[in-house]
Amino acid sequence: MSMDIDWARAELASFLKLTELYRQPDPPGGAVFTSKLSNRGGAREIAASAQIVEQILDRVLPRWRTEVPDDRNKRVNRWCQHIEAVHRADAVLLRDAEVRERLGDNAPQLSAGALHPWVWDGARPLWRSGHFREAVTAAAKKVNAETQNRVGRRDASETALFQSVFSKEPPRPGQPRLRLMGEDNSDTFKSVHRGAMAFAEGCYAGIRNPNSHEDCLPELPEHEALEQLAAFSVLARWVASATLSAG
Template sequence: MASRRTSSHGAHVVKQVLGRVLPDWRTEISTSGNQRQPAATSGSTWYQHREAAQRADAALQRDAEIRERLGDASPRLSAASLHPWVWSAAQALWRDNHVREAVTAAAKKVNREAQNKVGRRDVTETALFQSAFSKDEPKPGQPRLRLMTDDGSDTFGSLQRGTAAFAEGCYAGIRNPNSHEDCLPRLPQHEALELSNSWLLSVSWPAGWTRPRSPRDRRPRHSGTGVQRSAGPCPGPAALLQ
């Protein structure tokens, strides 16, 4: 009984490793040894597991050497290196190979956290980012995010407009199709990782942005001693990252 339990635990760990090294091993490797026969049509999985383990072992041992000799020593992006907002929402779905759903979950998480940061629930997604990065002065209930002081320059306008446009593109081109189309093709993992990285940019770009006070906040106020003083600096930065 103990040996059977140990074997079960070992099999679970091996499958986790295979999922990392060979994401499509269940569909690419036949269970019968006949590569013309779809993996899902045969009964025994022993051959499939053995073949997958051998391939994974070779990949782990030779991957660095192959990349070095073939000239592909460029940096590699890992899903686990994504911002916690993105990866915490996508992790479970990603490991179950539901990569399209993982990208959508990351989009929803970024939206919720952005709402928390600016203290709004009345707008969401595209409208939320358009309002937060608007060039207009902040208003009560409509806070803004700024990377630099509004000096009227083209640079200031470009930063505000570009960030809002990027966020709109992410929600219109990635989140909306993923959420509303049931007939979309299977999303390869490398493409899903690139799309997830888009949400990382949506989060990271505003990392140094501050939240300016609204005109009402700038008006002098009276202290308890009767001495008039200006409102203190806005606590912040009110960035979309902590």
């Protein structure tokens, strides 16, 4: 499901209005000389709005917490980082399609938030802090754990697990299978499950295992890490949508 841009921009605008600074008027019959400014919204109202706004920012600017400065004018307005991030996100929402068209890059974009929940839920905390290689590893572990949950096994993991669950052999006691199509023993059935088994092995042998040695490797560029997450998202959707066949 795509983002409702009009709704998102309205939420951002509401937050900016609540966090706008103003000087409170002098009390009747007197004058108070102060430079102190206040937010137009109350603390609880702003906090409630920030809860929604942060989710929008996470979708539009996944790295806003680390890329947007958070040490400027904090004494004047505690929401300064949020406010700058909101202005940036609003510009993206308003003009992203135009910018990509003008710059000659109007190709479809992959959103991390649109990946399978197992993958993005596993990767999100580390991704936000710029630890992309570790984020991919966390996503791989999450997919493995959810697959174990799906088939009720703890005695096999990663490559061995997927070799078992996508095996063309009939299920056995303690070794259920995941079927991506009807079990008709056709060439297509064999090809689909052989491919799923090989794909899973490639994900864990070629992506997860090297990434587990992140201390010996440079940090992954963000776009490469996103491509790797997408691979695990494909695998996760196969596992989640497959029919469980127990022995």
